[in-house]
Amino acid sequence: MEYVFFKDEGLNQFHLDNKELFEERLLEEAVNVKDKIEEIKLIGNINLIANAHNVVLYVVNGNEKELIEFGKKEGIAWAKNNLTLSFKIEWIQAIRMTLWDFLNKYRQLNSEKDTEWFYKMGKQINRLLDVFFKGFFLSYSHYKDDLIESQRKLVEHLSVPVIPVSSSVSVIPLIGTIDEYRAMIMEEKVLQTIRDHSIQTIILDLSGIAEMDYNVIQKFMKLFEGIKILGCDPIITGLRPEVVSSIAKLDMSFSKKAKSKATLQQAIKDYL
Known part of the structure; x- marks a missing residue:
């Protein structure tokens, strides 16, 4: 051509x-x-x-x-x-x-x-x-x-879901592995949610968590302190035996930082 x-x-x-x-x-x-x-x-x-x-x-x-x-x-x-x-x-x-x-x-x-x-x-x-x-x-x-x-x-939001069950009570069901990054996201989101919505009771259901290392346990202790400073009561439910054993081996305890209930259903019944 x-x-x-x-x-x-x-x-x-x-x-x-x-x-x-x-x-x-x-x-x-x-x-x-x-x-x-x-x-x-x-x-x-x-x-x-x-x-x-x-x-x-x-x-x-x-x-x-x-x-x-x-x-x-x-x-x-x-x-x-x-x-x-x-x-x-x-x-x-x-x-x-x-x-x-x-x-x-x-x-x-x-x-x-x-x-x-x-x-x-x-x-x-x-x-x-x-x-x-x-x-x-x-x-x-x-x-x-x-x-x-x-x-x-979106992943951060889904990894730490905050579910309101009343105007003053919210539930955080945690599933899977909690690493330091996820613990940091959880701390930021929980404290921000308490401030924004004047939550009086926050229930953390740990029945889906099979293990925690020292750094994560420390993050939870810090989180409980922050929740209390904001005038909110932290409640823990569903602690598995292996997690309790890990906490005990490290000579640490959640009991002084947060109230504990056996199951999420029990906590919701008591606080609603």
Whole structure:
């Protein structure tokens, strides 16, 4: 297929006149991406070919503002659909190489364009493609960071659920392993909840906790003190024998820090 060229046409029109050749050359460059084009379109409704033409036109026309916004939009789309970042990097590089080939061909066909113009246009291509990728990557990263943060907060919330059973009594059922990080989250959340909702009695059900090490036990002792300082009564329920044994071996005791009940049901019955 021969290149189409009309005298006095700009590089943008030259690109439009030869879209099929551009696409063919682009797919030759994007070795790993070309087989994923339909899959990416299906997953994220992203048309890589159409988007490549948009990027090229923004670049050759010097539309920097529009290019940045387009890059941000693309970044969010890729992050939202968990598309592989390496594919995007290869795709942008393929666009760069193909556009340079087109720039060189355009100069060969247009005798009015000298070396200085070619150099200036080449710098513009490289700079604006870098601008596009920067906008893409920053929005991609921000979206992922926000998602991770929201998931972290959700995990923290679920790991220390505070369940109100009346206007003044709340229950915290704890299940699984309590490490120092989770104990720290528990302390922050419990004390904040007591302050915010004027809770008078907080019941910590430990029936789902099979073991505690020294540092975690210390965290609980500190938590009970903080609860009392806020004018709230800490109640422990469901202490398992192995946990009681661990506490006794360390010559420590919860009894001076908090009241204890055998079961959660008993505590709720007594304090409601």
